[in-house]
Amino acid sequence: MSVFAKFAGFDRPAQLLMINQFGINLGFYMLMPYLAGYLAGPLGLAAWAVGLVLGVRNFSQQGMFLIGGTLADRLGYKPLIVAGCLLRTGGFALLIVADSLPAVLIASAATGFAGALFNPAVRAYLAADAGARRLEAFAVFNMFYQAGILAGPLVGLALMAVDFRVTAAVAAAVFAALTIAQLFALPARRGEISTVRTSVLEDWRTVVANRRFLAFSVAMIGSYVLSFQVYLALPLQAEFIAGAQAQALVSALFVVSGVVAVAGQLRITAWLRARWGPGRSLVAGMAVLAASFVPLIVVSGPSPFGTVPAIAALLITTALLAIGTAAVFPFEMDTVVTLSGDRLVATHYGFYNTVVGVGILIGNLATGAVVGAARDAGADWAVWAGLTAIGAVAAFALVRLDRAASEPGSPEGGDLPPTSARRRTQPSVSPGSSL
Numbered sequence: 001m002s003v004f005a006k007f008a009g010f011d012r013p014a015q016l017l018m019i020n021q022f023g024i025n026l027g028f029y030m031l032m033p034y035l036a037g038y039l040a041g042p043l044g045l046a047a048w049a050v051g052l053v054l055g056v057r058n059f060s061q062q063g064m065f066l067i068g069g070t071l072a073d074r075l076g077y078k079p080l081i082v083a084g085c086l087l088r089t090g091g092f093a094l095l096i097v098a099d100s101l102p103a104v105l106i107a108s109a110a111t112g113f114a115g116a117l118f119n120p121a122v123r124a125y126l127a128a129d130a131g132a133r134r135l136e137a138f139a140v141f142n143m144f145y146q147a148g149i150l151a152g153p154l155v156g157l158a159l160m161a162v163d164f165r166v167t168a169a170v171a172a173a174v175f176a177a178l179t180i181a182q183l184f185a186l187p188a189r190r191g192e193i194s195t196v197r198t199s200v201l202e203d204w205r206t207v208v209a210n211r212r213f214l215a216f217s218v219a220m221i222g223s224y225v226l227s228f229q230v231y232l233a234l235p236l237q238a239e240f241i242a243g244a245q246a247q248a249l250v251s252a253l254f255v256v257s258g259v260v261a262v263a264g265q266l267r268i269t270a271w272l273r274a275r276w277g278p279g280r281s282l283v284a285g286m287a288v289l290a291a292s293f294v295p296l297i298v299v300s301g302p303s304p305f306g307t308v309p310a311i312a313a314l315l316i317t318t319a320l321l322a323i324g325t326a327a328v329f330p331f332e333m334d335t336v337v338t339l340s341g342d343r344l345v346a347t348h349y350g351f352y353n354t355v356v357g358v359g360i361l362i363g364n365l366a367t368g369a370v371v372g373a374a375r376d377a378g379a380d381w382a383v384w385a386g387l388t389a390i391g392a393v394a395a396f397a398l399v400r401l402d403r404a405a406s407e408p409g410s411p412e413g414g415d416l417p418p419t420s421a422r423r424r425t426q427p428s429v430s431p432g433s434s435l
Helices: 003-008 012-029 032-040 047-063 065-075 077-095 101-160 164-185 200-208 211-219 221-230 233-275 278-291 294-298 307-340 345-376 381-406 419-424
Strands: none
Touching: 003 012, 003 101, 012 032, 012 077, 012 101, 012 164, 032 047, 032 101, 032 164, 032 233, 047 065, 047 101, 047 345, 065 077, 065 101, 065 200, 065 345, 077 101, 077 164, 101 164, 101 233, 101 307, 101 345, 200 345, 211 221, 211 307, 211 345, 211 381, 221 233, 221 278, 221 307, 221 345, 221 381, 233 278, 233 307, 233 345, 278 307, 278 381, 294 307, 294 381, 307 345, 345 381
C-alpha cells in the first residue's frame, strides 16, 4: 500500500496532526541545523556555550514534557498544541534580535518549552485517534516528521544566504501560521476523564510507581543522546572538515536523514514488526544507532585520509542514524502507550521525555566539552568512540529488559511486556480512551 493510501486511511484529526508535524519540522529545521554554526561563528560563543544553549533548549523541551503532558491530560490535547505553537513563534522571533548568551538562552528555553507543551498532546491525540492502528499511525507520522527535516534545511539554506535573522523570522512566521491553523481546523479532544478526581501529585505518583515504564525510560536515554548529535556533534564536525562549505554540508546531513527516513520508514517498521515485535525491534534499532559512529572513528577528520573521505564518513553516519531512528520511533511510541495501561498517556509521555531530557542535557554538555578537548589533543576519534559506547550500553540494557520480561514467572511490574505476547496481539485503543 502506498504512503498516500495509508495516510488517506486515517481519520481527519490524525491526518491534520501528521500535516501539522510536517509544518512544525519545516519551521524548526530551517533554523536549528544552523544554530550551532551561528552561535560559534557570528556570535563567537565557545564550544561549551554552544553545548549549553542546545542543551538548555532540549532540556526545556524534554525536561518539561511532564508539565505539558499533565496539562494535556487535564485540559485537553488541542489547547496545548495551540499554545505550544504560539510560544515557539515567540521564541524564534526573539532569536531575530538576540545577540548575547543570556538572550539566546531565553529564546532557546522558550522554543524548547513550546515543544514540551505540544509534543505529548500530539502523540496522545494521535494514539487515541488511531486506536488499534497506532503503530502504523506512528510510522506514517514519522514519515511526515522526517519530510519536514528534509525540506526544512533546504529552505533554511536558501534563507541563510541572506542572513540568520531572516531565517529566524520565516521560521517564526511558519509557527504563527500553524497556531492559526490548529486553532480553527483541529477538533477538540481530551483523554478519558476518571470518575475519581485525583491531584497532579497523585497522577505523578501513579507514573513513578510504574516500574516497567521507569526501566524502559532510563534504557532509552541512549537513543536520544545519540540521535541528538545530528544537531550538535555532526554540525560541529561539518564545520571542522568543510570550512566555508559547512552550511551546505549541514544541509546535506538533513537531506540524507530525511530521504532515508521517508523512503524506508514503512518498510523498516513492517520488516521488524513481522519478525521480532517491539522489544527486539528496539534492540535492533539501538544497535544500528550505536554502530552509526563507527565510520567517524575510522575517518575522524580531514587528515590523514583527506576531506572527501571525512565527508563520506559523516554522511554514512547520518544515514545510519536515520535508519536506527526509523527503526526505534514507532515501537518506542507504541511501547510507552502499552506500559501506561492506556491511562494518563500524555503524562506518561511527559515523564518519559523528562527522563531522557535530563540525559540529553548531561550528554550535550559532555559532548560539547569532549569535542573541544579531543581536537586539542588530536584524538577526534574519542568523541565517536564514546558515543558508540553509550549506544552499546543502551542496547544491552534493552536486551536485559526484554529477556527479563520474557522469563517464565516474570513478576508484575517487570521491565517490558513479554515479546511473545506483543507479537501475538496489538493493543487496542478506542477513540474515547484515556489517550
